[in-house]
Amino acid sequence: MTPKHLRILLVEDSEDDAELLLHEVTRGGYEAEFKRVETAADMEAALRDQAWDLIISDYSLPQFNAPDALSILQASGHDLPFIIVSGTIGEDTAVSALKSGANDFLIKDSLARLIPAIERELKDAQTRRERRHAAEVLRQSEDRFRTLFENTPVSIWEEDFSAVKAELDNLKHQGIHDLDAYLTDHPELISKCLSLVKVIDVNQMALNLFAAKSKSELLQGPERTSSPQTLTSFKQELLAIAAGKHKLEMDVVVKTLAGQIRQTTMNWAVVPGHEESYSRVLISFVDITELKQHENELTAIASVSEALRSVKTLEETFRRLLKETMDVLRADAGSIWLYDPSIDLITLAGHQGWISDRTGPLKRGQEIPGLVVQRGKAIVSREFHSDPNIEEQHRALIPPGIGGACVPLHVGDTVVGSMFINVRLPRELTSDEARVLNALAEIGGSTIHRMRLLEKSIRQVDRLSSLRTIDLAISGSFDLRLSLNTVLEQMLSQLGVDAAAVLLLRPAMNRLEFAVGQGFRTRTISSTS
Structure with missing residues (x-):
């Protein structure tokens, strides 16, 4: 040896x-x-x-x-x-x-x-x-964990659910096996269990997400950031504990200390070695509020776009565009104004809810709709009546308590009108809603332009058809009255009038005499000197 x-x-x-x-x-x-x-x-x-x-x-x-x-x-x-x-x-x-x-x-x-x-x-x-080596390895591991915990770009809470586990075990011992139904009948137990959760630690990202100035604000307990939606998701955590699960992932709504609602994805996991007591649970929150907002925006835009693809007339375009936009933004009132460059005036094309007393044609730069057409830029205000950034003559007719946004309807760089969307205080349009409104206005502007071109094309086809009918009537008949009746029919159709008559000159008698007519006429039209 x-x-x-x-x-x-x-x-x-x-x-x-x-x-x-x-x-x-x-x-x-x-x-x-x-x-x-x-x-x-x-x-x-x-x-x-x-x-x-x-x-x-x-x-x-x-x-x-x-x-x-x-x-x-x-x-x-x-x-x-x-x-x-x-x-x-x-x-x-x-x-x-x-x-x-x-x-x-x-x-x-x-x-x-x-x-x-x-x-x-x-x-x-x-x-x-x-032992010293193991303690040193443990210390280094704890240091690494603490470094990751504090510096990870995800909100993390370290919590103790042991009291919650004991409460749920007690219910089971009392013979309550359908916990889901029991919690539905006794929602106060959810709040009680939430108050039993002990917050051990939170990282810096948790402070940022929940708008806390210090850890002590959040260490007081998770109930400070709870809302009705939070209690609904916490019920799922209770059911997971009762079922012996150690991991859970779901989307939850949380409330910051400032009262702001945020949408998050929550990952809930029991730390290894604490599976029996649930005394150490790591909960991470990833803020997906903006992602959800973008999804909602895309859904809203797609919905309006789909609705506008099915319209048949310009009038229907105004009606659907305004209705869909107001529904998406939960607006109280709205109006659409169209600009006619041939006469340089803006006219009211449609409205819902409140509308200014002045609904007649506006000049460019007159009132809010005309000002938006002139500038080609949106005007957003919490309350138009008192907004110092808007000249008084433009906001004088808008009653107090009404805010919202007026955005240009445009095709490329050409402004074809404006859309005025209103909400009543205390509600205000958010920056995200204003962005959605601009996107809808762009879709609406393109749709209006397309429908204008379509209706113009239809009118041109109708005119050509009328001229063709008249030409065939004249060339195919020697009956003057028949030819004149054809001319009158096409004229009534093209002009959209209710009645018309043709008077022929009698040179020998130096007067006009009634030849043909359609619709109403008075006896005095039979002849004239």
Whole structure:
């Protein structure tokens, strides 16, 4: 069997005693590597220059002693077994040495316990090293966790659900097995369980998400950030605990300390080692409010776009565009104004709800709709009547308490009109809603332009058809009255009038006489001088 190597630092002034100790160590199955020191300076140098497995020290030397040697060892920071082997010494001195930190005390004349003492102390020292290493690994792990916890870009709460687990276990012991139904019938229990949750810690992103100035504000408990929607999602957490689940993911609505509602995705996970008690649960929240808003915006835009694709006339376009837009924005009133560049006027094309007393044609730059057409830019206001950024002559006819936005209807760079959407205080249009309104106005402007072109094309086709009918009537008949009746029919159709008549000149009589007519006419139209 190969001897075990052992590095021994001997604090001993007697070479004979040193040889005796080393002989005993060798007999115990060790191959000893040693250094003998007799002074404090030599011991400090030995500890500094070389690694050792243990120290064996005489109690009293001419220039040194065991208590001082033990103090030097402790000051060095090394964790080495320190065994005192000395001659006859009092019991009080031995006890004092052991209390100071010596691991054992042997008499030189009785070394039978030396090897067992060495093996025991080496084993204990190894155990202490392993514990220190494990503690250091744990500390580093905790440091890494704490660094990740504090600096991760996700809101994280560390919570203790052990009291909640105990409450749910108590319900089960009472014979309540359908917890879902029980919580539905006793919603107050959800609030009670929420109050039992203990917040251990939160990270900086949690402070940011929940608008907290310090951790202490959130450590008071999660009920401070609860809302009716929060209680609904917390019920699912309770059901997960009751079912023995350790992970849960769902979308939840939370409330910040400022009262703002945020939409989040929550990940809820029990930390390994705490599955029985649920005493340590990590809950992360990812803010998806903007993502949800964008989804809602896209859905709203798609809905309006779909509705406008089915319109058949310009009038129907105005009606559907206004209705769909007001529904999406939950507006109280709205109006659409069209700009006619040929006469340089803006006219009311349709409205719902409140409307200004002045509904007649507006000039560009007149009132809010005309001002938007002139500028080609939206005007958004919390309350138009008192908005100092709008000149008084433009807001004077709008009653107090009405806000909203007026946006241009445009095709490319060409403004074809404006859409005026109103809400009553205290409701205000948000910046996201204003963005949606601009997108809908762009879709509406394109639809109006398309329907205008369509109706213009239809009118041109109708005119050509009328001219063709008249041409065929004239060229295919010598009956003047029949030809004139055809002309009248087409004229009534194109002009959209109710009645018309043709009077022919009688040169010999110098007067006009009634030839043909459709619709009402008076007797005086039969002839005229």
